[in-house]
Amino acid sequence: MTKIGYARVSTDDQDNSIQVEALTKVGCSIIREEKASGTSTKGRPELAAILDFIRDGDTLVVTRIDRLARSIADLQNIVVKLKSRGAKLQATEQPIDTSTAAGKAFLDMLGVFAEFETNLRRERQLEGIAKAKAAGAYKGRRPSIDPVAVRKLRDNGVGPADIARKLKIARASVYRLLG
Numbered sequence: 001m002t003k004i005g006y007a008r009v010s011t012d013d014q015d016n017s018i019q020v021e022a023l024t025k026v027g028c029s030i031i032r033e034e035k036a037s038g039t040s041t042k043g044r045p046e047l048a049a050i051l052d053f054i055r056d057g058d059t060l061v062v063t064r065i066d067r068l069a070r071s072i073a074d075l076q077n078i079v080v081k082l083k084s085r086g087a088k089l090q091a092t093e094q095p096i097d098t099s100t101a102a103g104k105a106f107l108d109m110l111g112v113f114a115e116f117e118t119n120l121r122r123e124r125q126l127e128g129i130a131k132a133k134a135a136g137a138y139k140g141r142r143p144s145i146d147p148v149a150v151r152k153l154r155d156n157g158v159g160p161a162d163i164a165r166k167l168k169i170a171r172a173s174v175y176r177l178l179g
Contacts, residue, residue, distance in 0.1 A: 001057045004050055005031035008038060008067045019063045022092050028061050038070045039118060041078070051078065056086030063092045065110045070118045075111040145169050150177050 005023030007016040012035050023031050032046040041047060047068075054060060060082060062068045068089075069075035079098060082089055089098045094110060097103035132138030146167070153163045160178070164171040 003028045007033045054087045058087045072111040
């Protein structure tokens with residue numbers, strides 16, 4: 001019956017010491033920390049480690065659900081994995097305890113709002129990019145493929161696989177450009 005804490009912040013310049021302190025106060029004997037985006041569970045080795053070693057009767061504790069997941073799909077996958085291992089989920093700042101019906105319902109509602117917030121942020125970013133493009137201030141990222149170099153190599157009789165190797169790009173990109 002171990003309480004395992006998980007603390008996450010999104011960027012390197014953020015500090016998760018407040019989360020760690022809160023997790024310590026509620027009795028977490030193990031606390032895993034990481035600095036990674038919460039928009040996906042990919043690229044979060046500490047969370048993966050917890051989900052791999054958590055056992056029957058253990059509890060994963062977070063301060064808030066948005067520290068764990070920002071999409072309802074990721075949140076549900078985490079909860080399903082915990083349940084399959086006989087573990088539960090609790091949040092210190094929200095009335096979430098997956099061992100109760102009310103806790104499960106509140107968890108689902110918070111997951112919906114976290115995903116909604118992420119979608120709103122994405123929409124605002126796209127609006128800002130569109131506005132910057134209209135003003136001529138946004139050019140996007142530089143192309144990683146030089147179409148002139150690809151065509152020149154092809155015109156010199158070099159095959160697509162060799163073009164890809166020489167320019168260190170995917171062969172499919174060569175075909176797409178020449179197609």
